[in-house]
Amino acid sequence: MFKLRQIFSPIAFAILVGCLAPCGTLAAEPLAVIGTNEPVGCLETPERIKRLKIDKSGTYENQLIDGDWYEGNLVEIRADNVLLRHSEIRNSRSNGIIVSGKNVTIESCKIHHCLAGSFFTQQDAHGITGSPQNLTIRNCEIYYVSGDAVQFDPDRNKWDNVTIENCTFWTGPLKKAAADFQVGERPGENAIDTKCADEQPRAHLDVRNSLFHGWGSGQIKNQAALNLKEHINATVGNCVFRDNDICFLLQGSKKNTSVSASDCAVYNSKVVFRLEDQIRDVEINGLAIGDGVGETFEKVNMRGRSYRNINQGYAPPYERALRFGLKQAAAPQEPADSSSAPEPTTNETGQRPLQSYLPGGSWRTVLAVAIVLLMPFLGIAFYVIASGRRKVFKQVLGEAFQRMFSR
Structure with a gap:
């Protein structure tokens, strides 16, 4: 045989x-990964505090900042050249983080339950806000905020060069009552909101590799x-x-x-x-x-x-x-008139080629x-x-x- x-x-x-x-x-x-792709939040045995004010350059990490429904900003970054990572910011009636420094990185942080007002009397409490210059928000998760997950700038001051990558921004019905919100109410305005007055220099925002879900049936x-x-x-x-x-x-x-x-x-x-x-x-x-x-x-x-x-x-x-x-x-193909004609596709069936469905x-x-x-x-x-x-x-x-x- x-x-x-x-x-x-x-x-x-x-x-x-x-x-x-x-x-x-x-x-x-x-592989390209959408949304957070590394552990988010605190590491083992974090330092627990109620508020954090950063007025010196350096690295700040493994901070559990629980405001216990404090009516003010939980984290204020006023200094330049700051790295805040592996921290959790929660339970505020105002903003989670406000940034006014230059060259700041917020990485692998979890920001949630920033809830001002009530569901029917909406008030802003943003996850991250301020007027930064050269800010990177990387691998962060932001949810359950009564304002925007990220907003620059509420007062329309100068801000520029904000990069958001590998983040997850979401909202949904609350599983537990929190602040003046009831179970089942869905807090939030938008995941990202931009404000920049015409008299200010044009602000630049780059968002990539991020996931957005649940932004509907909310407060606005x-x-x-x-x-x-x-x-x-x-x-x-x-x-x-x-x-x-x-x-x-x-x-x-x-x-x-x-x-x-x-x-x-x-x-x-x-x-x-x-x-x-x-x-x-x-x-x-x-x-x-x-x-x-x-x-x-x-x-x-x-x-x-x-x-x-x-x-x-x-x-x-x-x-x-x-x-x-x-x-x-x-490669891009120039359409005759994209605003009125049907959107052009890469083939006659309206589907992208097989290549786009393969891994990577x-x-x-x-x-x-x-x-x-x-x-x-x-x-x-x-x-x-x-x-x-x-x-x-x-x-x-x-x-x-x-x-x-x-x-």
Whole structure:
């Protein structure tokens, strides 16, 4: 009886190893992850305090700041060159963190239960606010705030260069009564809200790799995940939106609100883009629409061309989008008139190419897996062809097919 191990020659083994090598390289590549991707909040044995005022440069970490419903800001960062990480800020009737320094990083922090007023008498209590210069908010989770998770600047003072990455901003019905809010009430305005007066220099905001969900049926009308307005330049990339009334609420200004969004996916939301007040030149690339989405574009007080939308397609499954992120499927294509014509897509069916649904958006991963799965058969073929044992090859294949169809 012919034994299978006799088929594999050194040549077949070398081919198999050669194909496994690129797979190992691909597996080692870092995956794009949406939302928080590291532990958030305090580490073991944190220092517990009621308020934190930072007026000196340095690193501050592992702080449990519980305001016990203090009617003031829990954390104030007034100094430059500050890193606040692995801390939890909670239970305030005002803002969680206010930033007025330069070169500040807030990393791996959990901010929640900043609740002012009541559900029916809404008052602002923001998660992070202030007038920063060069602020990075990374790997943070913010939820249950009666204002905005992030807002710059309430007084329309100068702020600039804010980067938000790998964060999760959400709200929903309260599981327990807190402050003057009752069980089941949903606090919150928007996840991110921008304010910048026309006389101020244009402020820059970059949001990427972040998750926004639950921003709807809250304390205000037209509640949105992103409320981007006034004299700003905002870029939003590789973000996921789920269960929101409005994902992007974009409002124009005299000097034009500049917004570009690329490679974002939307699920179970009423409106993807609500365009107001003559906002113009909005750039959208690689928008992916999932299940349960109502209107893609809703216009209020608008006329003429207002946006350019290219490479729109269907979203991958929600968990897959969070795991691998979204990347552009093809190079941009200039539409004739994006504001009135149907949104152009990368193919006639309105779907993005197969590449956009593969892990990390790469066709190489599937190709490498396919090669590995075919290697035993290729090895057999190589061996029998090289050795002239075609009869053995036919015998092995015949036995394999016979076993397969006899089951």
